[in-house]
Amino acid sequence: MAAQTQMxxxxxxxxxxxxxAVCARCEPDELDVLEEIKYYRxxxxxxxxxxxGDKMGFVGSVVSGIASLTQTMEDGRTQMVxxxxxxxxxxxxxxxxxxxxxxxxxxxVMCCFxxxxxxxxxxxxxxxxxxxxxxxxxxxDAAREWMLVLGRKTAREKIASLLSIVxxxxxxxxxxxxxxxxxxxxxxxREAMADYLGLTLETVSRQMSALKxxxxxxxxxxxxxxxxxxxxxxxxxxDDADGGFLG
Amino acid sequence: MAAQTQMxxxxxxxxxxxxxAVCARCEPDELDVLEEIKYYRxxxxxxxxxxxGDKMGFVGSVVSGIASLTQTMEDGRTQMVxxxxxxxxxxxxxxxxxxxxxxxxxxxVMCCFxxxxxxxxxxxxxxxxxxxxxxxxxxxDAAREWMLVLGRKTAREKIASLLSIVxxxxxxxxxxxxxxxxxxxxxxxREAMADYLGLTLETVSRQMSALKxxxxxxxxxxxxxxxxxxxxxxxxxxDDADGGFLG
DNA sequence: TATATTCTTTGACCCAGATCAACTGAGGTT
DNA sequence: AACCTCAGTTGATCTGGGTCAAAGAATATA
Numbered sequence: 184m185a186a187q188t189q190m191x192x193x194x195x196x197x198x199x200x201x202x203x204a205v206c207a208r209c210e211p212d213e214l215d216v217l218e219e220i221k222y223y224r225x226x227x228x229x230x231x232x233x234x235x236g237d238k239m240g241f242v243g244s245v246v247s248g249i250a251s252l253t254q255t256m257e258d259g260r261t262q263m264v265x266x267x268x269x270x271x272x273x274x275x276x277x278x279x280x281x282x283x284x285x286x287x288x289x290x291x292v293m294c295c296f297x298x299x300x301x302x303x304x305x306x307x308x309x310x311x312x313x314x315x316x317x318x319x320x321x322x323x324d325a326a327r328e329w330m331l332v333l334g335r336k337t338a339r340e341k342i343a344s345l346l347s348i349v350x351x352x353x354x355x356x357x358x359x360x361x362x363x364x365x366x367x368x369x370x371x372x373r374e375a376m377a378d379y380l381g382l383t384l385e386t387v388s389r390q391m392s393a394l395k396x397x398x399x400x401x402x403x404x405x406x407x408x409x410x411x412x413x414x415x416x417x418x419x420x421x422d423d424a425d426g427g428f429l430g
Numbered sequence: 431m432a433a434q435t436q437m438x439x440x441x442x443x444x445x446x447x448x449x450x451a452v453c454a455r456c457e458p459d460e461l462d463v464l465e466e467i468k469y470y471r472x473x474x475x476x477x478x479x480x481x482x483g484d485k486m487g488f489v490g491s492v493v494s495g496i497a498s499l500t501q502t503m504e505d506g507r508t509q510m511v512x513x514x515x516x517x518x519x520x521x522x523x524x525x526x527x528x529x530x531x532x533x534x535x536x537x538x539v540m541c542c543f544x545x546x547x548x549x550x551x552x553x554x555x556x557x558x559x560x561x562x563x564x565x566x567x568x569x570x571d572a573a574r575e576w577m578l579v580l581g582r583k584t585a586r587e588k589i590a591s592l593l594s595i596v597x598x599x600x601x602x603x604x605x606x607x608x609x610x611x612x613x614x615x616x617x618x619x620r621e622a623m624a625d626y627l628g629l630t631l632e633t634v635s636r637q638m639s640a641l642k643x644x645x646x647x648x649x650x651x652x653x654x655x656x657x658x659x660x661x662x663x664x665x666x667x668x669d670d671a672d673g674g675f676l677g
Numbered sequence: 678t679a680t681a682t683t684c685t686t687t688g689a690c691c692c693a694g695a696t697c698a699a700c701t702g703a704g705g706t707t
Numbered sequence: 708a709a710c711c712t713c714a715g716t717t718g719a720t721c722t723g724g725g726t727c728a729a730a731g732a733a734t735a736t737a
Contacts, residue, residue: 254578256668262581264574275567282571309556316563320522323566324529326573327511331501333580334509334628338694373715381581386694388716404703405715421503585724620685633724635686652685652733 194218198294203270204244205318208310216308220300226250226287232273233285241295242274248291249370252283253378263379265322268352272318276302289370333381336421341380342390343419346400350410365410373405394419439470445541450517451491452565455557463555467547473497473534479520480532488542489521495538496617499530500625510626512569515599519565523549536617580628583668588627589637590666593647597657612657620652641666 195201195214206217223246226232232250233239245267252265264283267273273285273293305311332344353367369376373391377384394400399419401409410416442448442461453464470493473479479497480486492514499512511530514520520532520540552558579591600614616623620638624631641647646666648656657663 252574254574256578256582257670258668260582262578264577277564277567283574309559312556312559312563316559316566317524319563319566319570320524323570323573326570326577327499327501327530329577330511330573330580331503331509333577335503335507383695384715385696385717388714389694392716421505423504619683630725631685632687632726636724639686 192223195221198246200244200246200270200294204294205272205311205315206244208314209308210310213308213310216304217296220296220304222295224293224295226291226293228287228289228291230287231284232287232291232293233281235281235284237281238279239274239281239298241298242272242276242301243293243295245269245271245273246292246294249288250291251286251288251375251379253286254283261378262381263375265326266379271322272315274298276305276315288375338380338382338386338390339393339419340421341382342376342387342394343399343416344422345376345380346394346408346410347413347416347420347422350408350413350416365413367408369406369408441465442468445493447491447493447517447541451541452519452558452562453491455561456555457557460555460557463551464543467543467551469542471540471542473538473540475534475536475538477534478531479534479538479540480528482528482531484528485526486521486528486545488545489519489523489548490540490542492516492518492520493539493541496535497538498533498535498622498626500533501530508625509628510622512573513626518569519562521545523552523562535622585627585629585633585637586640586666587668588629589623589634589641590646590663591669592623592627593641593655593657594660594663594667594669597655597660597663612660614655616653616655 195206195218198204201207206214209217221243224243226248228248235254247269250267250271250273251263252267253261253263255261266288267285275282276298305315332341336344349369350365350367354365371379373384373387376382377387380387391400391402395402398411399415401411403409442453442465445451448454453461456464468490471490473495475495482501494516497514497518497520498510499514500508500510502508513535514532522529523545552562579588583591596616597612597614601612618626620631620634623629624634627634638647638649642649645658646662648658650656
């Protein structure tokens with residue numbers, strides 16, 4: 184058997200998102216049933232996974248990579264309304280049409296379940312329904328936090344908020360603890376950042392430059408970011424510095 | 431027994447939100463259990479129902495009136511992140527602290543359940559868990575729709591969006607069908623509208639005057655609104671006019 | 678009848694961020 | 708080596724909505 188660099192087949196017990204995805208609470212026998220109805224699909228960066236309004240034949244979890252949910256107005260204005268990271272769930276049980284465009288921001292691997300069988304299984308499996316409720320409540324919290332960012336924060340605060348979210352997510356992978364300098368690659372283009380933040384890409388670029396000039400962040404190339412002082416960044420984001428994961 | 435003008439006691443079978451709230455799917459025997467752990471509380475307009483960060487001893491449903499969820503930054507900037515209408519659920523099972531301030535916008539009657547017993551009951555009662563998931567998914571959709579409003583719409587479009595949401599909600603109560611003129615009272619002050627829309631109250635006032643001048647809405651007093659042409663309003667909101675409930 | 682008080686409107690001015698436009702720099706292709 | 712293209716930067720200018728200030732309208736208090 185060939186070595187796997189990506190999860191495009193294999194069984195659930197080796198799955199990198201086993202403990203965080205919608206299946207997190209499942210017992211071994213429940214996983215066996217899921218194995219029956221699951222399949223993997225890969226998407227290249229930039230590819231559309233689902234078009235808004237289309238009928239969805241599947242639901243599933245992001246296994247690796249990053250996808251985004253976006254809404255678009257007729258005149259072309261677009262707003263990103265969700266950032267899907269590994270273990271996040273795509274699709275809505277009990278509804279046929281997709282409400283948003285889902286796009287692969289990086290290369291993405293998804294673990295898909297045919298919708299009907301998954302819905303039927305959810306009826307019989309409280310472990311799945313319960314986990315999905317928990318994840319949905321978390322997403323709702325995240326969406327509401329983002330409403331504050333969109334509605335009330337300045338451009339500089341918006342950028343700092345986004346950077347601190349991405350940094351927090353990568354914190355667990357970072358070699359140093361959260362108190363040391365944090366280093367990561369931005370998975371988003373300036374345009375995607377703008378769509379997330381309700382800004383233009385020019386403003387994003389300018390504020391990135393300003394944060395760099397002020398020493399809040401360091402940049403190598405366009406995407407590689409170092410944050411020398413996380414507390415400083417969170418301060419710039421306008422968040423209560425004690426509210427986060429820092430002691 | 432005194433006539434009831436408000437639902438502050440009584441049993442579930444007479445409840446005005448019986449078919450829409452978290453208990454909507456419950457069987458009579460399940461309702462009997464809920465009756466055991468429920469109690470009614472009333473709040474006056476302006477009163478705070480729950481402070482962000484406080485430990486919550488209960489969860490519950492709005493029976494009548496309107497409440498709002500708000501987030502506030504240290505410097506006082508506030509953003510409304512949810513509008514709670516009758517049948518909407520308050521509180522998060524499985525979490526102790528409240529994430530947002532909950533405030534009564536009008537006089538509010540709530541049907542409360544002590545948190546612990548409710549959580550235990552949820553474990554045993556898929557009808558409740560399932561309905562709560564459904565409601566949470568709906569709220570998530572609403573939050574994401576609002577992200578587009580906050581991030582990308584102009585002040586005029588924001589006002590039109592809010593008016594069309596309130597109008598839609600009242601549509602069922604309206605004597606005329608949705609195609610006739612719609613009439614309703616705004617349940618929000620200009621300041622609350624501003625907090626919802628990420629605007630200042632002056633801008634809200636100016637845009638309301640502008641929509642009035644342009645004949646999109648008619649105003650009697652500050653709060654009584656008539657919408658002569660719903661399609662026109664939705665056009666002003668920047669929404670796809672065919673996407674809504676109009677044929 | 679005066680007088681707070683709270684909500685709202687309106688005016689004058691200003692600025693953060695949008696818009697329009699030019700340019701840089703890193704790949705990639707021929 | 709010339710020349711694409713695509714992502715990003717930077718500059719000049721404009722404007723929608725914020726800020727500051729005053730006044731109107733409606734209801735409550737004395």
